[in-house]
Amino acid sequence: MSEQNKVDAVIVGAGFSGLYLLHLLRKNGFSTRVFERGDDVGGTWYWNRYPGARCDVESMQYSYSFDEELQQEWRWPEKYSSQPEILAYLQHVAERFDLRKDITLETSVTSAHFDETAKRWTVETDSGEQVSAQFFIMATGCISTANMPDIPGIDDFTGNIYHTGNWPHEKVDFTGQKVAVIGTGSSAIQSIPVIAAEAAHLTVFQRTPHWTVPARNVPMTDEYERSWKDEYAEKRANMRTSMSGSLRAVAPIDVSALDVTEEEREEAYRERWAAGGMTLLRSYNDLLTSEAANETAASWVRQRIKSTVKDPKTAELLAPKTYPLGTKRLCLDTDYYETYNRDNVELVDIASAPIDRITATGLETGGRSFTFDSIVLATGFDAMTGTLLRVDIQGRGALTLKDKWQAGPRTYLGLMTEGFPNLFTITGPGSPSVKSNMLTSIEQHVEWVTDALVNLRDNSVVTIEPERQAEDAWTDHVQEVANQTLFPKANSWYMGANIPGKPRLFMPYIGGVGAYREKCDAVAAAGYEGFSLEGSDKGAAAAE
Numbered sequence: 217m218s219e220q221n222k223v224d225a226v227i228v229g230a231g232f233s234g235l236y237l238l239h240l241l242r243k244n245g246f247s248t249r250v251f252e253r254g255d256d257v258g259g260t261w262y263w264n265r266y267p268g269a270r271c272d273v274e275s276m277q278y279s280y281s282f283d284e285e286l287q288q289e290w291r292w293p294e295k296y297s298s299q300p301e302i303l304a305y306l307q308h309v310a311e312r313f314d315l316r317k318d319i320t321l322e323t324s325v326t327s328a329h330f331d332e333t334a335k336r337w338t339v340e341t342d343s344g345e346q347v348s349a350q351f352f353i354m355a356t357g358c359i360s361t362a363n364m365p366d367i368p369g370i371d372d373f374t375g376n377i378y379h380t381g382n383w384p385h386e387k388v389d390f391t392g393q394k395v396a397v398i399g400t401g402s403s404a405i406q407s408i409p410v411i412a413a414e415a416a417h418l419t420v421f422q423r424t425p426h427w428t429v430p431a432r433n434v435p436m437t438d439e440y441e442r443s444w445k446d447e448y449a450e451k452r453a454n455m456r457t458s459m460s461g462s463l464r465a466v467a468p469i470d471v472s473a474l475d476v477t478e479e480e481r482e483e484a485y486r487e488r489w490a491a492g493g494m495t496l497l498r499s500y501n502d503l504l505t506s507e508a509a510n511e512t513a514a515s516w517v518r519q520r521i522k523s524t525v526k527d528p529k530t531a532e533l534l535a536p537k538t539y540p541l542g543t544k545r546l547c548l549d550t551d552y553y554e555t556y557n558r559d560n561v562e563l564v565d566i567a568s569a570p571i572d573r574i575t576a577t578g579l580e581t582g583g584r585s586f587t588f589d590s591i592v593l594a595t596g597f598d599a600m601t602g603t604l605l606r607v608d609i610q611g612r613g614a615l616t617l618k619d620k621w622q623a624g625p626r627t628y629l630g631l632m633t634e635g636f637p638n639l640f641t642i643t644g645p646g647s648p649s650v651k652s653n654m655l656t657s658i659e660q661h662v663e664w665v666t667d668a669l670v671n672l673r674d675n676s677v678v679t680i681e682p683e684r685q686a687e688d689a690w691t692d693h694v695q696e697v698a699n700q701t702l703f704p705k706a707n708s709w710y711m712g713a714n715i716p717g718k719p720r721l722f723m724p725y726i727g728g729v730g731a732y733r734e735k736c737d738a739v740a741a742a743g744y745e746g747f748s749l750e751g752s753d754k755g756a757a758a759a760e
């Protein structure tokens with residue numbers, strides 16, 4: 217094997233995680249190669265190019281904090297960034313830190329097998345290349361494998377069919393077309409108003425209504441930008457120790473929603489609805505733990521839907537009733553409900569009568585036949601584990617990750633899994649990941665992993681791997697924390713419930729970004745407590 221094919225670390229994915237990890241590992245003297253299936257960097261923001269694609273975390277917070285010059289120089293044009301803007305940022309980061317030379321594009325990693333004698337990973341790609349690495353790091357994101365719905369006849373459609381998570385690179389022009397959107401999650405809720413404004417007619421097929429609140433996106437003002445840039449150090453520090461990895465525009469009220477009057481609640485919800493963004497969900501401290509408290513906010517939002525959507529039947533269909541507010545990912549929208557007041561938009565309920573089949577010219581449901589020029593599948597992702605399990609990963613004793621996680625993912629801190637030495641997952645299941653500002657969590661993971669690798673090298677440790685007991689305890693803890701909340705009550709992708717046959721358990725860690733960081737730091741400071749280190753005296757590897 218050539219020297220180019222023998223490296224310290226192989227990283228899979230060149231999105232936010234992979235790019236920063238490459239930068240930091242290289243800076244610390246590790247030879248590193250990145251494989252990326254797309255033909256450019258960007259990850260999520262490379263693939264999700266659907267109309268209206270935009271981040272639901274504010275731009276000033278959804279950006280790297282690791283480089284002071286970068287965060288001061290980069291100018292975000294809007295409060296919430298659009299997909300092209302975020303992709304341009306990531307392309308800039310790749311150039312700025314000279315990352316491209318170590319990234320192989322248009323190349324998927326197909327397998328990674330741990331060689332117990334060499335104590336190295338043998339990584340194979342779909343171009344036939346083989347690379348040997350001491351460390352194998354999946355930086356593949358949490359929502360990167362599109363969920364193609366199993367609707368009969370889907371291959372028979374002769375018009376255009378798109379998935380929001382795998383959108384064409386050239387502009388899709390819906391002008392004059394009859395368009396269908398299947399699904400009503402975040403991707404649909406962002407794209408529906410934009411498609412409706414362009415298409416001749418749009419039919420939305422809804423199985424379950426999602427909760428959505430206005431984003432209130434606005435152009436960035438100099439004052440707002442300055443308010444962040446002048447205090448970035450302090451604000452970023454607060455983000456790192458916060459619950460969600462973000463700072464809220466309107467502060468949470470630290471009492472139960474049930475301990476205030478109806479008038480007070482009305483005012484709190486109204487203020488947060490007007491401010492826009494996720495802040496509504498943290499109006500009171502028990503909206504995500506008490507059904508009665510949650511219902512006060514839920515019924516308030518249902519009223520907003522009814523007062524916005526003119527057709528009462530459509531309004532009724534759009535109002536979620538089967539799961540608490542915020543227990544599926546809360547969506548942020550721009551004119552979503554208003555869009556149903558347009559003459560060229562129809563909402564069709566497929567909960568009562570599922571789609572029977574897709575035909576050559578459209579689809580059939582509930583005794584009706586529709587014809588379409590284009591069908592947009594906004595049907596989500598095999599989230600959190602889908603991409604990890606798509607690669608043939610084999611650890612000690614040729615155990616496959618798929619077999620190990622048959623009943624659901626098992627990790628220690630969402631970073632590693634027992635039986636797979638030196639395999640790391642950035643924002644893996646069991647870490648705050650999707651229940652936090654991804655950027656805060658990505659930076660924390662990348663820095664923790666890099667520190668660990670430096671530490672192992674300094675102490676001549678060859679492998680690191682979780683102990684079974686530590687992994688079991690953490691996996692139980694992730695569920696315990698989730699079970700104290702309302703989250704398990706929803707059939708969400710957090711629970712794996714959107715994919716037929718997927719084990720049902722809550723995958724992200726919701727104990728809070730700050731508390732999680734403390735735990736990770738304490739583990740490192742105690743000589744990587746709960747990990748078994750091979751190749752040197754474990755005690756010597758304590759983080760400084």
Ligand code: N01
Nearest residue numbers: 270271272365399400401402403404423424545594595596
């Ligand atoms: O996917 P989803 P998404 N027949 O899984 C329906 C992030 N994101 O791409 O609810 C008919 O939420 C499904 O119905 P049901 C964000 O974290 C962020 O929209 O299962 N319908 C649902 O309505 C988000 O949560 C941003 O009953 C079918 C929809 O398809 C995550 O990505 C923007 C079906 C899928 O909704 C995923 O969002 C976009 C079938 N066979 C995404 N299968 C921002 O930053 C599924 N559905 C703003």
